[in-house]
Structures are given as structure tokens and as C-alpha cells.
Amino acid sequence: MKQDIILCGVGGQGILSIATVIAQAATAAGLHIKQAEVHGMSQRGGDVQSDLRLSTDEIFSDLIPDGSADLIISMEPMEALRYIPRLNAGGAVVSAAEPLVNIPDYPDQNEILRALSALPHAEVREISRIAREAGNPKGSNMVLLGIASKYIGILPAAALREAITVIFAAKGQDIIDANLRAFDLGAGNGL
């Protein structure tokens, strides 16, 4: 069994933290993992993307072949669209609804949301609103991970929750709890 995930967003939105949590959970579960990320110039407010591969068998390529990703997790709606050619025909898209407009020619937002919701398996949610509801306005990325958790079939949600407690352990119990609340609200588990 394997699962190929594209993580994407804009530099500074925290996609690498999502990758770190999933990677921790996968490591604890004894899965094989490869995770390619982008450093350097593009981290300055440009589009950023990470290929995350989880498998029960050996993984060869660090990059996911085009047209074969099982899931796109995007912190930004236009960025989700950008990587659709990486997705397989039955793949799912989980994306933030809120646009990050930092370029002058950002396209019509409604058109972007229409294109996303027309996809066969897409879940587009207002993650910053949910993060505020969870009392953790900086936890949008953990909300998104919560929403995505039901599509990450290779790992149970409990494994991701456990990984959050490990990754944020150094920052204290309050930060762990805030991130778990964000994750749970995203996952639809209530508070």
C-alpha cells in the first residue's frame, strides 16, 4: 500500500509543519517515507510545494510522478489548482478557501473556487475561520491537516494526533492542546 501526497501553498504558510507531522506519524507507524521540499529563493512569498510519499514497500523516487498523486493538501486555493496535473484521476483535493493575494494579477477568486468545487473529490474549507473557532488563529495548517486526515488512509487519525504531541512537545502543553483542538475541529470531531 502506498499514498502519494502533494503539499502546497505560499512560502511562510506552514506547509512544512504539516509535512513534519505526517512524516513523524509515518515514521512511528513504521512506514517507508520520502519527502522532497523546497528551500531557498522560492520560500520568499512564492509558491512552495513538497512531495510526500508514504508506503509499506520501498520507495525509489523522491518525486511523485505526474498524474499519480493520491491527494493534494493546499493552504491556498489557486495553489491547489496549480498542482492538479500531478493528481491521479481519482485523487482528492483538500484546500483552504481563503486566497492569499500577494501578486497584482491574482485571478478571479470565484472562478478559482468554482473550478475547485467542480472536481470530483474536493473539500474546500475556510481554515482560518475554523482555526479562530478553535481558539488557535495560527493553527490553520493543523485545521487543514485535520480535514485531510480522513483522506490519508494509510495512517489513522490517532497516529496524526499522536505525532502532533511529539512535534510540538518542546513548545509546551498549551501549544500541543491548541494544535490538537485545531486538528480535531478540522477533522470534524468537535471540541
Place this chain on the structure above:
Amino acid sequence: MKRLLLGDEAIALGAIHASLGGVYAYPGTPSTEITEFIQNDPLARSQGIRSRWCTNEKTAMEAALGMSYAGKRALVCMKHVGMNVCADAFVNSAITGVNGGLVVIAADDPSMHSSQNEQDSRFYGKFALVPVFEPTTQQEAYDLIAQAFDFSEANKVPVLFRIVTRLSHSRAEVELREPVRHEPLPLAQDKGWILLPAIARRQYAALLDKQSAFAQASEEAAVLEGGGSGLGVIACGIAYNYVRESGADVTILKVNRYPLPEKKVRELAAACERIIVVEDGQPVAEQDVRGILGPQYKVFGRLTGDLPRTGELTPDNVASALGCSSGKRLAVPGPVAARPPQLCPGCGHRDVYNALNAVAAEYPGARIFGDIGCYTLGALPPFKSLSSCVDMGASITMAKGAADAGVFPAIAVIGDSTFTHSGMTGLLDAVNDGANITVVISDNLTTAMTGGQDSAGTSKYEAICTALGVSPEHVRVVIPTAPNMPEITRIIREEIEYRGVSVIIPRRECMQTLRRKNKK
């Protein structure tokens, strides 16, 4: 014990576990994380492994050679273009040979994710006649670095260790071994380190004599796998992963060392009807294979267009070259605009470019020569300030040359770390020649582009400039903020009008390092 590590981190830990004495490096994507890992690793700290950043790749290479001379194991890390900066020391280190193991990591960036070119460092290995190691995976990177140190010491030669972005910046699990304690060798005593012509000729002959041992080691490391169709694949470094990913039924020669294993290449050729060479970067091995097999044998690769001549390998272009492309791709279903990187909100470089643009607009002949760093983004909208960006330090010297040819005003914009890396010598040229240039050292107190490493000249810039001969009244320090705009533009005008070398230093901390400090 297993640990999830970036390729860069696997190399760092592999070196620490191989009894490293010191790492010498200048930050550069995608190599930076090697040195950062060593700086922060508890074992490295407890062993007192030397790890501070160096001023540039040449000082790094030379200091590492000095540590090797003294008998300890030394590591040098840089991005590919850093090899150009340290080339003099690197090439001659092959002639002197080494004492303690010396490994030079060159991190190539095919596709230019964060670079100005995609030069292939393996050429430097051939050029300097040193062995090149090129790991396939993070695990192999960890294992191979220890072998590289052993090989370097056993053969008294530096080893060039070549990696690419997709290995540097990809994580995978790595099985760790027990750290090895390796006693430093005695201080070097022989005269081979003094490269006077008579000695250098002997040393060069000795280096040539070692070549057959290097070739033999490559033969032993290369692995022939599978016995598929008539197609043979020479898979170098990470190319092997893409070949395996494709599932193609082929015979593979897995190569992770150079000089290329000639006998194994002939063996593969004999077992197959044709060969495709799959390598990330430039067609270095492909050219060698053509030389080995001659014009009659069918060899494919980047030179024949079966793989793209530019850009990095991907699982897709490799699968397609091996004839097993899946083909099905969804289209982008809605509007998508390019989102190029940009200067951070609140960044001081923004104020510098606003001021420069305002003043430059008053001079129709104004040209602003840029340099390498975050501030290169001043070339893009909304600023569009820069006319050039070539290599570390070129802003000052290109401005000088342009001023020599009559350009006025000729303005250079260079970052603080880039200035100490390669700008100071150019400034001395300008002073000695009485060049009419205005140099802006945009000082954000850090090496920002690569993630905020220490900058070698922090708090020393005024002293450096005046010591190089810039007159003290023409070394001007400003704080780049919007309210200071009238003062900054006035000073820029004054210094443009001064017929000689002037230096303006806008100084304000990088927003990224400031944010991290405030978090603590």
C-alpha cells in the same frame, strides 16, 4: 537506530560519525543544511568539531586543507558555483595531496531552483583528476561519506562528493551506525605541499599514477543489475531511483563513483544492444561512454535529446526516455497566475530600492548593477531596479567597468555577506583606479537568502571600506525606513554627485531573523 534525515543532514551526520575534525563552508542552496546540522548537533559540539561559517568558499577550502595537513579529517561544503570560487585551492589540493581525510561537497542545482546556472561539478573532478562520489539515496549519502574519508586518507587525495538538490532537500529514513573514533594522523612532514615547479611536477606525476587505483575503486563500487531487454541503462547517482521507479525491464549499471567504471560499461554494452545514460545535470558520463564504446555503438541520453538537454531529471522524463510513460495527466481546471518570490513585507531592501528608483529617475543614464542574495529580487516588479546579476561580488566590479566606459551614475547594490564574500577586492580596485561609482552595501546583519546565517563582516563595514581607501566622509550609514526617505534620497544624490568611490550602507535587521528573535 533509524532517523528521518534530509540528504544534507545524512551527509553531516555521516561525517560526524566518521570522526570529523572540522567543517568549513559558506552558505549556499542546496548545501547550507549540512553545516547547520553540524553546528547544532550535540555529538558534534561535545567533540568540539569546528563549524563556524567562513567568508567564502576559497577561504573554506584552504582552511580545510590546513586541517588536513595537520592530520585531522576536514569537510568543505558549498553550492555548485562555490566550486568556481575555490577552484584554485581545490585543483591544487589534488597536486599537494592530503594528510587527514579531505572531502569536498558540491551541491549542484539542476533546473536552477535557486541558482544562476546548472554547471555540473563532476567536471571539476575530471579537471582536477580527483575521484568523485555521487550517492543515490540519503542512506547511501550517510554511508558513502565515511567511505569517502577513508578513501581520501588511504589514497592521499581529496574526494569530491557530488549531490543534487533533490537529494539535498529530500527526507528519508537512514539507518545509523556506531560513530567511529579515528585518531588524527601525525602532522604532514613531506615537501609535497610546497608547489614549487620542480616539486609540483613530481606531485602531478604521482597524482596521475593514482588514477588506475581510482578507476579500480569505481569498478568495485559499480553494480550491474537485472537482465532485461536489449536496453542497458547507466544510472548515475539519484538517476537510479527514477529508473527503478519507472519499472522498466532493463539492465542497469548503477554508478556512484567516478572515474566512470570503464570495464563495467563494456560489460553492459556486451550484454545489451544499446545504452541510455541517465544522469542529473550535464552529460558528463554520456560523453565518456561515447568515448569508451566508440561511434558504432548506439548511446542515448541528453546529447541525443532522448532526455532533455537542460533541467533536472524527473520520474516522468526518465520513464518517458525508457519507453514506459503513463501519459495520463489532468489539465489545470481553472485560472492560475505565476507567483514569483518577493522581498518580505517590511524588508529594508524594499526601502533601499524605493530610494534608488526615486533618485535614478532623475538621471537618464543611471544603471544599477545587482548581486547575489534576497535583494536580487529587486530586479522583479514592483521595483525593476537592476540591470545585472552575475556572480558573487560582480555588482561593484561591473559598475566600475561600466563607469570606466562612461556610464554615469554607475551604482552597485550588494548585500553585507556578499560584500565580504567577494566584494572587498573589487572595491579596492575601484579606489585604486579612482572610479566614479556609488556602492550600496544593503546591510541586514545576516546572510538572509539561505536562512539567516551569520554574516562575516557584521559591525565591521565602515572600518573595512575606509581601510580599503574610501574616504570616511563618503562612507554614509542610513536606516532604510519610509520616514527616512528624504534623508536617504538626499544622501544618494550627494554621493552620486561626488566624483569618486562612495559607499552608502543602509542598515536594518532582516525581518526573518527579527521575527525569530522575537519568538524566543
